Amino acid sequence: MVLSERSKYALNPIDEDNELAERLIKSGKKVIALNRGDISLYFPTPKYIENAAIRAIKENKTYYTRSSGIPELIDAVKGRYKRMFNVKLKEEDIITTQGVSEGLYFLNASLLNPGNHAIIFRPYYTQYVPSIELSEGKAYYLDYDEEREWDIDTDELEDHIKRMKEKRGIKYIMLTNPNNPTGTVLKKNTLERIVDLANEHKLILVSDEIYDEVVYNKAKFTSVAQVAKGVPHVILNGASKNLDATGFRIGFMIVPGEDKTSMELKKKFADFAGVRVSVNAPAQYAVAEAISNTKEHRKAIGKMVGEIEGRVNFAFKLLGENPYLQTVRPNSAYYIFPRIDLKSLNYNNDREFVSEFLREKLVQITRGSGFGARSHIRIVALPAKPVLEEAINRLNEFCEKKAR
């Protein structure tokens, strides 16, 4: 075996069914994709953002930029956090990355020694785990509490931190707020309690807030930056979801703190950025415009989130007709994550269910176990209502048939 030990962790566990789907499509079948969390496939990137990218290209801004990002983008991010959360950032608090995935790499490579742990709540966003493991760390798994609308049980969290902190070298707690795949927005008092625990036990908080403007059903989002006073925290964010520009691959990581740990982290993330030179230049100019043109942004995000809210609630209602599914209503992002009664449906696991549903009914969804939550499925509610209706009707029929 020529490959390194660690390279076995380079896996994307939710891509498994893609080959089957491709085979079906190649054989002439039409597959409905409810598995792609790619907003820009369904809602074209707003014209004012595209025009900013085009302008940058026409002005020949196609050279290397500063590693941590162009000043215009850094300023835009500063403005955003002041405007939305009344959080004051300095230039050196912000690092531009190639998507959140690169931010995860900088984070884990900067923090984890072999055997160090990060607390991850299940269901988690799939990339967290390979990123941790490629840095030779380990995920320490806890579960969001599905019975309480996927809230975090902070007593359980405290219990685990106390028992495990010394033994496992826990470095940080990972939050995904708003959540992919559950669509949960964490309550402010849950966040405050977690901040207290992090403070008491000297842990870093990491919050992936990439969907922080895709919030609806009157839910209220709180950034960790608003409540983390004094506790070192890292925010992962970017252009993919709020700005509907997934293909630009622009992320940013933010370290607002002034404490020693925060200072070390922002310096080190900048070092990592320096090693890989810079991020796509025209996309940086486009995202700077996308964030700082608040008038156009408000129009675009208002329209998009209104539309998403309608589609998610529509799909949620249809799924409610299925007696074999139990679903917490999502209030953000665009995923629905039902628990599925596999036993009544005569399946051993969600993997088999999802593959057979694809094969028989030509609808691709994603298995929950890919997110660390067995007996669940993830449905992307981005397609138009008629497509959602057709696909969910097929799902409901499929379940009826299998339950017999």
Added chain:
Amino acid sequence: MVLSERSKYALNPIDEDNELAERLIKSGKKVIALNRGDISLYFPTPKYIENAAIRAIKENKTYYTRSSGIPELIDAVKGRYKRMFNVKLKEEDIITTQGVSEGLYFLNASLLNPGNHAIIFRPYYTQYVPSIELSEGKAYYLDYDEEREWDIDTDELEDHIKRMKEKRGIKYIMLTNPNNPTGTVLKKNTLERIVDLANEHKLILVSDEIYDEVVYNKAKFTSVAQVAKGVPHVILNGASKNLDATGFRIGFMIVPGEDKTSMELKKKFADFAGVRVSVNAPAQYAVAEAISNTKEHRKAIGKMVGEIEGRVNFAFKLLGENPYLQTVRPNSAYYIFPRIDLKSLNYNNDREFVSEFLREKLVQITRGSGFGARSHIRIVALPAKPVLEEAINRLNEFCEKKAR
């Protein structure tokens, strides 16, 4: 210390003087930059490439793409290798990356276990070393032979491989052809001899060929793919240099072999690509067009390389008037890498020389020790001739003065 052990390797050793340069500029001084190997700063990206990016954006191609790259780009790369080197590639041989820097990460994370070595020749491209060390490998350093125009001494290489292979776990030999910073094009028979050694000792060859079309003075470039019959090899390449589009950050890694090691590598690089989702989409469309529109490309590269040839030879000639420098003539890329007689100039090292030259004469060049070659300096010969003339005259004056 909250940071991981390995994070100390995240350093870019040639950025050291940037702060001093920024201070000088802020204080109102005009600094001539001969330190930026960023072609697109000096030669705007050709219009036909920019137009392809603009077209992709207008067509809303701003979504996630396949992890390994859009089919159009993969096809373009296949066409390029067939056309230029008569090498037949298959789709799965090619992975699109975010610059060569991401390719280096995939490479080293895939191959190196803690303590494994890669053979690197000095002077080396600076990113190789942090990339190896962040994967907990080590560079095993040998030197290009400056006396023989920076050729590789293959007898010495064989000697070291024999002595060190078992002891150090050598995984691959890294070649940079054409070379940054020396501008050397490796001879075909040198390459063939290295292929024989790799074959005999079961080593992988990695060849960074990002400048493979920026070749002049009638030099002849040979790709490792043309001579590596049967020996597993990885080629790193991309859009930055040949296509004059540094800010797009599009690289690709190519694994042409059919042997077991090559098959494992191409599968694993695809896995790594899957973990980070995808690469900037409009840039991929632009680079696909840039490569496959051979008529426009021939025009653009011909003009650009002719101009570079003129500037490099002009700067080389001026540097020849300086009795304290000794320079091998470059035949590719756009760097000049003189050895400098520090003793006669009363300096202890190249670092001090370069910093003082910047401070006194307001010209920024790069110290050779950043590339692993002490007592050298790197000069970027991309600016127009009057700028080069002014800067090199200052260098020559500076040396005259210091030698007294």
